[in-house]
Amino acid sequence: MSAASGKSKRRYAQRMPVEERREQLLDAALTVLAREGYADVSIEAIAQEAGVTRPVVYSAYNGLEPLLHALLDRSQQRALKSAMDLVSARRTTEQIDVWLVDAAAGLIDVVQSEPDVWRPILGITQNAPAMVRDRINATREYLRTLIAQQLESGLKQRGGPNLDTDVLSHIVLITAEHFGRLVLERPDQYDRARLVAALSGLLEATSPRP
Numbered sequence: 001m002s003a004a005s006g007k008s009k010r011r012y013a014q015r016m017p018v019e020e021r022r023e024q025l026l027d028a029a030l031t032v033l034a035r036e037g038y039a040d041v042s043i044e045a046i047a048q049e050a051g052v053t054r055p056v057v058y059s060a061y062n063g064l065e066p067l068l069h070a071l072l073d074r075s076q077q078r079a080l081k082s083a084m085d086l087v088s089a090r091r092t093t094e095q096i097d098v099w100l101v102d103a104a105a106g107l108i109d110v111v112q113s114e115p116d117v118w119r120p121i122l123g124i125t126q127n128a129p130a131m132v133r134d135r136i137n138a139t140r141e142y143l144r145t146l147i148a149q150q151l152e153s154g155l156k157q158r159g160g161p162n163l164d165t166d167v168l169s170h171i172v173l174i175t176a177e178h179f180g181r182l183v184l185e186r187p188d189q190y191d192r193a194r195l196v197a198a199l200s201g202l203l204e205a206t207s208p209r210p
Contacts, residue, residue: 022060025050026071034116038127075117082110087146096154097203104199108192111180122180144169
């Protein structure tokens with residue numbers, strides 16, 4: 001066997017449109033991030049995951065930082081759209097209790113359908129850089145204000161004592177986020193049915209009686 005034939009053949013990436021290539025590399029980066037954490041995300045790791053060479057990655061993104069910024073933008077857009085759809089889904093005639101349960105169940109479904117997207121957002125992926133933490137915190141605060149608005153509208157419609165919806169919005173958001181972490185980290189112990197049933201039972205038990 002000659003020395004040339006003994007060497008492994010160089011990989012050549014299949015040609016594809018640049019936007020398609022960028023999406024492929026973002027998917028690969030997301031997989032590496034979910035598996036290894038932020039500390040081990042590199043151009044080499046992303047290239048290996050995507051089955052391409054380093055120059056292919058650099059031709060699509062001029063370095064690791066632009067690639068991670070693009071991944072952060074995409075993940076934020078996906079998560080924010082899903083969360084806003086859930087938060088804004090309450091009909092004016094719908095009881096606030098029903099909306100809370102439906103929103104919690106919907107969030108669990110979304111988290112389970114795209115776990116790699118939500119792990120960094122829910123703080124499961126460790127060693128997130130400052131730019132990621134800042135973006136997540138800004139998104140959380142925006143969603144919290146929407147939750148507070150829905151709570152104020154729903155509680156006013158239901159009647160009863162005046163409650164501090166600003167404080168309650170923190171409780172709702174923290175509970176929703178923790179539900180997401182539980183179904184990803186401890187799915188055998190905390191599945192969707194158990195979490196939704198517990199929340200529904202709590203709301204029913206604390207609802208004012210006629």
